[in-house]
Amino acid sequence: GxxxxxxxxxxxxxxxxxxxxxxxxxxxxxxxxxxxxxxxVLREADFLTVHLPLTTQTRHILSAERLKLLKENSIIVNMARGGVIDENALAAAVANGRIRAGGDVYEHEPTDSGAEITSPLAELENYQGTHHIGGLTIQAQEAIGEGVIGTLEDFFYS
Structure with a gap:
């Protein structure tokens, strides 16, 4: 974040x-x-990005009730885990045109890269989603490598 x-x-x-x-x-x-x-945050946001880990406390933290707090025409991008947002509630809000959304995660991730996404979000023309591949760019992999090196340096030299 x-x-x-x-x-x-x-x-x-x-x-x-x-x-x-x-x-x-x-x-x-x-x-x-x-x-x-x-x-x-939800009441104020025009553009909301989500960066929470998926835990028992954060599962569906963005519920139907909370999604209703978002301003009309706001944009939400889930960069965390699919389960932090109630996917059915998000699909309903996107389908009725109240908000726009995108993400790289789904609540029920396909187990292989060629599998079809079965999320209700995948059926929506106004939802932009990818199949958990956002981290597979050259830049992302370089950043991961740099992060690992930094962590190792901190561990061994601090």
Missing amino acids: ARVAEIGRGFGMRVTGWGRSFCESKAEVLGIDRAETIED
């Missing part, structure tokens, strides 16, 4: 973050605002 925040700021966007462990000092370091609640 930090890199997305940096890019958003570069486009002159007001960027707001929320997370249970996302503190004011981290927001200051990133140069962004910090919301008190997820509901605050």
